[in-house]
Amino acid sequence: MNKLIDAARGVFLWVDDRLHISKLYESTAGHHVPQSSGSWFYVFGSATLLCFMIQVATGIMLAMVYVPSAAEAYTTLEYLTFHQYLGWFLRGVHYWGSNFMVGIMLLHMTQVFLFGAYKYPREITWITGVVLMVLTLGLAFTGQVMRFDEDAYWGLGIGVAIMGRVPFIGEQLVNMMLGGPIIASDTLSRFFALHVFVLPGGILALVSIHLRMVLTKGINEYPQPGMLVRRETYDKEYAAILKKEGVPFFPKAISKDLVAAAIVIFGIVACACLFGPKGPFGPPDPVQIDTLPRPDFYFLWIFAIAALMPDWMESVALLGGPVIIGIILFALPFFNGTGEKSWRRRPVAVMTVILTYLSLGLLTYLGHTSPWSPDMNAWKADPTPKSFIEGRSPLELQGSLVIQSMQCRNCHAIDGIGGQRGPDLADVGARLTKDQLVRQVIQGGGNMPAYGNNLSPDQVDAVVAYMVSLRTPGVAAARDSSQPGRPPME
C-alpha cells in the first residue's frame, strides 16, 4: 500500500516538476485572502462568472442548430424549441442564464459599491468591472436580437430611432449598426457576430484583467466601520491582515462560493424547466404591424424612461444619459478612492443604492404595465359597465356610442376598463364643466389629439352630454367657478 502511495507521489512530483502545478496553485486558487472575505456577501462575483460560463456552453450548443439568417432564423428557433432533442431546455437555460447573469452582476456591483471595494488600490478592478457590465448588457441586447421575432425586429427599430438622434453622424451610425440602410439580413449577421464572437471575447479579455487584479491587489477585506483607507498606509495594513488571518482561497474560503454556484445553477435549471425559454413570438414580419413591441426584462426601465420623460429632454437624455452614467462610474474610484469603506458609515452610498434600486424597480414595473400605451383593441373589445349606461337619455347613449367607435376607449378607461393613457372617464362629469369638455374634445391638448375635425357638432354634443353624466351617484356636476351663481349644467 505504501509503495502504491509512493509511486503515485512520484508521478505527481514528476508532473508537477514539468507543469509547475503547485506553483500555479499558490499564485492563483491558493493565493491568500483575508478570512473575513469568505463571506456570503462575496459570492456574487464568482456567481456572475459562473453564469457567463453557462452562457458560453449553452450558446455553443445553440449555435450548432441556429442559423443566423433573416430568412431562416425564426424557423430554426421554432425547430430548436419544439423539435430538437432538449433544444427547449438549452434555450431555456440560455435565456434564464442571461437573466441571472444580469441580476447577479447587479448584486455584485452593489456589494462592491457598498463595501467600498472600488477604493484604493482596486480602481482598475472597478473600471474593468464597469466595462464588463457594459459588455454584459451588450450581450443581453444582441441576444434579444438573436431571438429573431417581432420583438427583435422592432427592438432594432428602437435602436435605429435612438442612433438616429446622434447629431451629425446619426445616419452613418444607423447604417453601420444595421449593415445597410434598412433592417435586413446583414443586420442579423452583424448582431450574431457581435453576440458570439466580439462581446464574449471582450468579456474573456476583461475578466482576465479583473481576476488578475484580484490576485495582485487582493480581495477587499470585510470592511470594519472606522477603518479608513489611506493611500500611504493601506498596502501595509492589507499585508498585515493577510499575515494575521490570511487563508488560501482554495480550499479555505471558497465554500460559500461553491454553495452559491450550486444555488445559481439550481435556480437557472428550475426556471428553464418551470417557465421554459422565451418566445419566439410572432415572426419577424414587418408587415404584421398588429404587434406590441416590448424589450426584454432588463431594458424595460429604459423603455419606461422613454415614455415618461419630458419630450424636450428626450434626445439629450437618451444619448447623454449613458455618457454621464459612464463618466460617474469610471470616475468613482478617483474622486472617492479613500476613506471609510463600511456602508454603515456611508449614508450617501446607501441612499444611492436604495434610490437606484427603487427607480429601476419602479421603472421596470411601469415598463411592464406600460400604462402610457393605448390599448389598441379597447374600442371594439371592452364593454361599457352597466351602471354607466342605465338611466341615460337617448342623447347621452348616443354619446357613449361615439366614445366607443371613435377609439376614445383606447386611451380612456371607464371605471378601470380600457386604456390607461388618459384619465379614467368614470367621474369626468364631476371634474370638468360642460364648456371645458367641449373645449377638450374639440381642441385636445394635454397629450390628447384634437377631435374637432373628426366629430360633427351633433357628435360633440352627444359625447359631452354623456361625459357630464359620468359621475359617482350623488356627486354634482362640475360648475364654472367664474360664474358662482349659475347652477350646474345638466
Place this chain on the structure above:
Amino acid sequence: MNEEPTKPCACEASPKKTSRRDFLLAAGFGLNAIAGALIGIPLVGYVVSSFFKPNKLSQILLGPVEDFPEGKTRFASYKNPMPREWDGQTADIPCWVRRIKGNEFQVFAINCTHLGCPVRWFEESKLFMCPCHGGAFYEDGSHAAGPPPRGLYTYEVKVENGKLFIMGGVIPNLSNQNV
C-alpha cells in the same frame, strides 16, 4: 565583421554602432507594422464601409392608383429595393398610403418618429396610434399627441401613368428624415 567589445566600454564611438541584432529587431518591427496594416486596414474598411456608404433612394412601385380609394388611408407594403436573397420576410416594408383626391397622395413611413414602432391607422377617429409610448398623429401625419418629436415621416411620391411610386429604401429616423 567587427565584434562588439566584450568588456563594458566607456568610450563614445562604439555604442552608436548598429549591430546586426538591432537591425533585425528594427526590421522585424517595421515589417510587422506593414504586415499589420495590410491586414488591419482592409479589416477596418470592411467593418466601417457601411458607415461611409451614402444612402440612395430607389423608385418603388406601390401599385395602380385605383388600389387606393380617394379620401381613405390604406395599408401597403413594398419590397426592399436592395434585397438579399436571404432577407426572408424582412424584405417586406409596410407603409400607409393616404389618397387625398385624384393624384394627390401622402405616403407615411410605418415607423413612429419617437422610437420607430409601427403606427396603426384608425379610420373612425382618423388617427395613427403607436403601441409603444402612445404617440398619436392626425390623418395628414402631423403630430397629435404623445412623445414623438415630429409628425410622421413621409415618402416622396410620384404618380406616372396611373401608377403610384415612392422614393424609398432607407429606414427613416431623425437623422434621415426624407425616408
